[in-house]
Amino acid sequence: MKQSVPWVRSNEVELLEVDAERVVASLPDHEHLRNHVGGPHAAMTFGLGETASGAIVMAAFSSVLDRATPLVARSEIAYRKLALGAVRAEAVLGRPADEVIAELAEGTRPEFPVQVTVSNAEGVTTAEMTVVWTLRPNR
Helix, strand or coil, X not given: CCCCCHHHHHCCCEEEEECCCCEEEEECCCHHHECCCCCECHXXXXXXXXXXXXXXXXXXXXXXXXXXXXXXXXXXXXXXCCCCCCEEEEEEECCCHHHHHHHHHCCCCCEEEEEEEEEECCXXXXXXXXXXXXXXXXX
């Protein structure tokens, strides 16, 4: 991710676990990442979740990235509780990868959700998001 997505290089998101089934990413608790109430800024929380979702997309669909470009189609986030301290995001695919790849092979532009849960150090959910991705066939 840090090699292919310039924004990821510029923030402090770390990928802790990456595979085609699950990604866990973290964001440290640094003052320059905080908002006016002492938690991570909403933009940083969103960026953490979107980065985790992108990492699972790259892992799950690495076999087709030579013929399709992954793009975010839309996303939604719900901030559930004030997060204080470091946070982590867990991303999981909302559809089996083989179904998505089959749609791509049929010539369609598949869409699929990635569910992301952001939690604090105690494991309390602080945000939930859904990022809907598409695989745009390369021309």
